[in-house]
Amino acid sequence: MRDKKHWKILLFLGAITIGFWSLIYTNKLVKVLQHEEAKKIKTYADALKLQYTIDDENSDALNFISELIKNNETIPMILSNDMGEIMGTVNIDTADASDLDYLKGRMERMKEQHEPLEIEYVKGRKQFIFYENSTILSLLKFYPLVQLAIITIFIFLSYLAFSASRRSEQNRVWVGLARETAHQLGTPISSMMAWIDYIKEADEHSRAEAIDELTKDVSRLELITERFSKIGSTPVLKIENLYDVMERSVDYIEKRVSKQVRFSIKSTHANIMAQLNISLFDWVVENLCKNAIDAMDGKGNIFIDIHQDSKHAFIDIKDTGKGISKNNIKTVFTPGFTTKKRGWGLGLSLAKRIIDNYHDGQIYVRDSELGKGTTFRIVLKK
Numbered sequence: 001m002r003d004k005k006h007w008k009i010l011l012f013l014g015a016i017t018i019g020f021w022s023l024i025y026t027n028k029l030v031k032v033l034q035h036e037e038a039k040k041i042k043t044y045a046d047a048l049k050l051q052y053t054i055d056d057e058n059s060d061a062l063n064f065i066s067e068l069i070k071n072n073e074t075i076p077m078i079l080s081n082d083m084g085e086i087m088g089t090v091n092i093d094t095a096d097a098s099d100l101d102y103l104k105g106r107m108e109r110m111k112e113q114h115e116p117l118e119i120e121y122v123k124g125r126k127q128f129i130f131y132e133n134s135t136i137l138s139l140l141k142f143y144p145l146v147q148l149a150i151i152t153i154f155i156f157l158s159y160l161a162f163s164a165s166r167r168s169e170q171n172r173v174w175v176g177l178a179r180e181t182a183h184q185l186g187t188p189i190s191s192m193m194a195w196i197d198y199i200k201e202a203d204e205h206s207r208a209e210a211i212d213e214l215t216k217d218v219s220r221l222e223l224i225t226e227r228f229s230k231i232g233s234t235p236v237l238k239i240e241n242l243y244d245v246m247e248r249s250v251d252y253i254e255k256r257v258s259k260q261v262r263f264s265i266k267s268t269h270a271n272i273m274a275q276l277n278i279s280l281f282d283w284v285v286e287n288l289c290k291n292a293i294d295a296m297d298g299k300g301n302i303f304i305d306i307h308q309d310s311k312h313a314f315i316d317i318k319d320t321g322k323g324i325s326k327n328n329i330k331t332v333f334t335p336g337f338t339t340k341k342r343g344w345g346l347g348l349s350l351a352k353r354i355i356d357n358y359h360d361g362q363i364y365v366r367d368s369e370l371g372k373g374t375t376f377r378i379v380l381k382k
């Protein structure tokens with residue numbers, strides 16, 4: 001979740017930087033081009049002026065001037081006299097150039113863009129050059145806007161993609177939690193139904209035995225309800241002896257799994273204590289052990305190692321299962337990630353939530369080797 005938020009901010013900042021940078025850059029380009037074009041027009045005007053002062057004999061100079069004029073292939077221009085009559089056009093479509101009304105309108109628009117250049121070719125007689133930005137320049141002026149629009153669309157789309165993926169993740173968690181609830185309730189309930197059938201036909205002595213078993217199932221149901229109710233609220237943490245907690249938890253699991261799974265618990269010190277909520281913490285241990293047993297196909301060893309430093313308590317749960325590939329080590333905690341046919345990919349994300357959020361601790365894959373086994377580590381505050 002936090003990762004995604006970072007990504008969003010990063011993407012957003014990136015887009016803004018690109019937008020600004022291109023805005024500044026194109027603005028600079030526009031300025032340079034504008035300057036170049038203004039210079040071109042000025043040269044053109046000078047050339048026109050010269051034309052009037054050179055006599056027809058001096059054909060070299062005239063050739064030079066007409067070359068200069070022909071050189072401009074990009075900037076549209078209209079030449080007019082001081083009566084406002086159009087004398088000629090440059091770089092305007094031939095069809096448009098013969099349409100007088102069109103030219104007048106275009107002249108007005110040109111005037112809005114640039115003051116026309118004045119040529120005083122004889123004292124008191126003037127001509128005007130109206131001109132506008134070349135096509136490239138006009139396009140370039142729009143370019144940052146186009147780019148900003150594209151970037152905005154890009155941000156919008158990536159935002160949609162992000163929230164869609166988050167929503168589908170949430171959906172998966174909901175469905176998974178519902179299934180997990182049903183699954184957890186299923187075992188004690190079917191067992192209770194069997195005991196009730198048994199009681200109906202049993203004698204006094206067997207009834208007492210059945211009631212014992214029923215009581216166990218009811219307390220199991222109680223535990224499950226407690227867990228689910230705690231997921232939503234802030235659980236109370238108590239200082240507990242980790243060895244005792246693990247022993248009780250393993251005891252419960254051991255009775256319910258194949259005899260080919262061997263458990264061993266070791267602690268470096270006699271009384272390593274940590275703050276935890278037993279009913280939630282048991283859930284984590286159960287999920288880790290269930291995964292370990294799945295990874296070993298129901299046959300192998302689970303080593304539990306408890307140790308500590310000055311501030312933290314560590315619990316390593318090591319199995320001799322098939323291991324996790326390097327690529328998956330980071331993803332195993334993602335809700336919905338599973339490599340099992342009937343898995344929901346919930347166990348580890350639930351465990352992470354319980355350890356991170358409710359115990360302010362850490363849980364991670366300490367190491368894993370394909371074909372050899374995996375060690376998960378839980379870090380708790382002392």
Ligand SMILES: Nc1ncnc2c1ncn2[C@@H]1O[C@H](COP(=O)(O)OP(=O)(O)OP(=O)(O)O)[C@@H](O)[C@H]1O
Pocket residue numbers: 287291292295319321322323324332333337338339340342343344345346347348349374
């Ligand atoms: N001890 C382990 N050894 C090897 N792979 C593991 C181990 N623990 C978890 N994994 C991998 O991580 C995946 C996710 O585990 P997680 O407990 O979240 O879901 P699951 O076990 O597939 O399904 P669920 O727990 O919801 O029934 C597993 O499918 C498995 O591929």
Ligand SMILES: [Mg+2]
Pocket residue numbers: 287290291346347348
């Ligand atoms: Mg699991």
